Amino acid sequence: MFLILEKNDLAAKVYRYVIAAPDVAKKAKAGQFVILRLYEDGERIPITLADWDARQGTITLYVQAVGKTTLMMSMMKAGDAIKDVVGPFGLPSHIEKGKILVALGGGFGIAAIHPIVRAHKLIGNRTTSIIGARNKDLMIMEEEMRAISDEVRIATDDGSYGTKGFVTTILKNMLEEKEPMDVVLAIGPVVMMKAVSDMTKPYGVQTLVSLNPIMMDGTGMCGACRVVVGDKMQFACVDGPEFDAHIVDFELLMARQKMYSPQEKLSMEIFEKICQTQTQRETAAW
Amino acid sequence: MSSDVSTQERKKLTNKERMKIPRHPMPEQDPLQRAANFLEVPLGYTPEMAMEEAERCLQCKDPKCVAGCPVNVQIPEFIYHVATGNFKLAAQKLKEDNALPAVCGRVCPQEEQCEVVCTIGARVEPVAVGRLERFVADWERSSGTIEIPTLPPPTGKKIAIIGAGPAGLTCAGDLAKLGHSVTIFEALHKAGGVLVYGIPEFRLPKKIVEAEVNYVEKLGVEIKCDFVVGMTRTIDELMTEDGFDAIFIGTGAGLPYFLGVPGENLNGVYSANEFLTRVNLMKGYDFPNNADTPVPMAKRVAVIGGGNTAMDAARTARRLPWTEKAYIIYRRSQVEMPARKEEIHHGEQEGVEFLLLTNPTRFLGKDGWLVGMECQKMELGEPDASGRRRPVPIKGSEFVIDVEAAIVATGNGSNPLINKTTPGLQTNKHGNIIADEGGKTSREGVWAGGDIVIGAATVIKAMGAGKKAAQSIHEYVIAKKT
Numbered sequence: 001m002f003l004i005l006e007k008n009d010l011a012a013k014v015y016r017y018v019i020a021a022p023d024v025a026k027k028a029k030a031g032q033f034v035i036l037r038l039y040e041d042g043e044r045i046p047i048t049l050a051d052w053d054a055r056q057g058t059i060t061l062y063v064q065a066v067g068k069t070t071l072m073m074s075m076m077k078a079g080d081a082i083k084d085v086v087g088p089f090g091l092p093s094h095i096e097k098g099k100i101l102v103a104l105g106g107g108f109g110i111a112a113i114h115p116i117v118r119a120h121k122l123i124g125n126r127t128t129s130i131i132g133a134r135n136k137d138l139m140i141m142e143e144e145m146r147a148i149s150d151e152v153r154i155a156t157d158d159g160s161y162g163t164k165g166f167v168t169t170i171l172k173n174m175l176e177e178k179e180p181m182d183v184v185l186a187i188g189p190v191v192m193m194k195a196v197s198d199m200t201k202p203y204g205v206q207t208l209v210s211l212n213p214i215m216m217d218g219t220g221m222c223g224a225c226r227v228v229v230g231d232k233m234q235f236a237c238v239d240g241p242e243f244d245a246h247i248v249d250f251e252l253l254m255a256r257q258k259m260y261s262p263q264e265k266l267s268m269e270i271f272e273k274i275c276q277t278q279t280q281r282e283t284a285a286w
Numbered sequence: 287m288s289s290d291v292s293t294q295e296r297k298k299l300t301n302k303e304r305m306k307i308p309r310h311p312m313p314e315q316d317p318l319q320r321a322a323n324f325l326e327v328p329l330g331y332t333p334e335m336a337m338e339e340a341e342r343c344l345q346c347k348d349p350k351c352v353a354g355c356p357v358n359v360q361i362p363e364f365i366y367h368v369a370t371g372n373f374k375l376a377a378q379k380l381k382e383d384n385a386l387p388a389v390c391g392r393v394c395p396q397e398e399q400c401e402v403v404c405t406i407g408a409r410v411e412p413v414a415v416g417r418l419e420r421f422v423a424d425w426e427r428s429s430g431t432i433e434i435p436t437l438p439p440p441t442g443k444k445i446a447i448i449g450a451g452p453a454g455l456t457c458a459g460d461l462a463k464l465g466h467s468v469t470i471f472e473a474l475h476k477a478g479g480v481l482v483y484g485i486p487e488f489r490l491p492k493k494i495v496e497a498e499v500n501y502v503e504k505l506g507v508e509i510k511c512d513f514v515v516g517m518t519r520t521i522d523e524l525m526t527e528d529g530f531d532a533i534f535i536g537t538g539a540g541l542p543y544f545l546g547v548p549g550e551n552l553n554g555v556y557s558a559n560e561f562l563t564r565v566n567l568m569k570g571y572d573f574p575n576n577a578d579t580p581v582p583m584a585k586r587v588a589v590i591g592g593g594n595t596a597m598d599a600a601r602t603a604r605r606l607p608w609t610e611k612a613y614i615i616y617r618r619s620q621v622e623m624p625a626r627k628e629e630i631h632h633g634e635q636e637g638v639e640f641l642l643l644t645n646p647t648r649f650l651g652k653d654g655w656l657v658g659m660e661c662q663k664m665e666l667g668e669p670d671a672s673g674r675r676r677p678v679p680i681k682g683s684e685f686v687i688d689v690e691a692a693i694v695a696t697g698n699g700s701n702p703l704i705n706k707t708t709p710g711l712q713t714n715k716h717g718n719i720i721a722d723e724g725g726k727t728s729r730e731g732v733w734a735g736g737d738i739v740i741g742a743a744t745v746i747k748a749m750g751a752g753k754k755a756a757q758s759i760h761e762y763v764i765a766k767k768t
Contacts, residue, residue: 041576069578223560267573
């Protein structure tokens, strides 16, 4: 059992957890992820490692409540324990010295770029982080990103903070202004990663994305997470999750993410009903 | 006969009389009933049936069955004890050589191992060794009197086993019985390997695997799940930093092969590993009410392949309540199918439809979802490298079968994780670890056995390799200075 040491409720159904997982913390590297299973009969879900402390033996995860499992997880508190936490999985992010990095994180994707940007900073690379949210209140990890980036540029959909627009709006500007950059990193919803890739391709800037297909085991034994990169079938869990964006088949990834949509919907409906019934009972009892 | 023979004696029958006793059929769940549930198909012998079946054994002076068994179970001896009703002694004898008898009694291809060389098999049906093994193991488990042997004093040597599948569990058990400190590292959240993720509930109930795993733990073996050697820790780290004196790699054949035909990435095309793991290990047959892992919900499912994995997938699909049709698509004919005849027979009874001499050429989709498979009829030509007649496509025989799910069960390769993270570990071009008779690899202190060495094979072969490696490892660590 893996104890939740800290749990914070952030905006937009995003939750931050600090979990005791010493084996993972000892080995974690930027770009890697863990697989969680909340309880017996629960499903296995992949979550990116946002941070870790090898000495304390803890890992930090940011999770967005989108389906039954993440919704259940959002109801857990510090002191509760998660049944299974395993990893670290995936190949660590490709970090080369002497490069200028521009990293884009949308919404809770910012948590995923955080350790990678930090790794670049630690080896002396210049780092610019473009972070975005729908509005100022929904922005996460701004302070953490400022601490590890040479520059932070902000975009909000409604213009309540920073540039009005998307993270890609800022990137477009940077590319048009011919601002120097060697590698672009984008992590977020697939539409966002694809937009970044399409944008940088004509400029020939190396672009890396972290793909998020459906996963189950994480060890490369089931093939659920298969993606096509440069016409080759790859497993995101062991060959990635980071890939060269310009040769990723994003359309296929988007299609395959829908593979279990009807089941996910069904699962949520049943769960929400149970929650309703529970609340009704508690209210009735009172 | 060994010295610990029961004081009771079998009935005094002549060999002729013994051979006249017909092989006792195995009671089974009714096919139509069982096609809708995940309970075990064979129900097991009663004590009376077992004792009667045990009387058929001639107690040959030179028993061929023992050599036919990959772990050399002392078959005539344990059968004798069954005949005299001394099931406890039968269990002890059985477990001297076989660590997982409840598993083997269910999944071993006895028809290729012990039973095929049975002396009486030349004239009548062989003794039902497998069913007797299952009976004894089940009896012991339900009697609640599982014996733990007295362990020798600790040797102080530490051995790491990678993978809690049949090879690893067997190797661990044998090493623990020799007094060593053993830790099994398992990547998944549950021990058992293919016994829990691959073989379905109706062939091998998970409660049984749990009991077998508990037995290994009672021998003092520590099982650490959620631990991926190669990621969480490398083999080098285990040896140089964590103080392990030797390593046994039993990581199995966990790399799914796909066909390489167009449309393979459509939603609805799954590897057998994905399908079986979702339904078995993750209890997807109980989705959504009691398990959270979603499973494919297709009306018509085609399983491509002809081995035990394909049969498992087809019979599993058949049982899911929304399945209307479950097909086996195989490019040769039934006699060439590698699956156990018993499983093919059970599948037929349960309503699995067989499209033989048929090969898929492409998957057809609409809006990213599988809607059908284009197939070609085949005919058998000259034998190929495997000795079986080569399937040759018949020109102009293309046809389309409408399906919403396709499960590719055409074989598994070796999961490359250990190879990639263990420098100096020699593998062949398929990624199988090269090991000698006793399982020794090219790395000092590192052994390997099971599917990771020989490619996808059987539970019992993996166990045999685990046994041999345990002996080889034991000799090595005892001789080691520090």
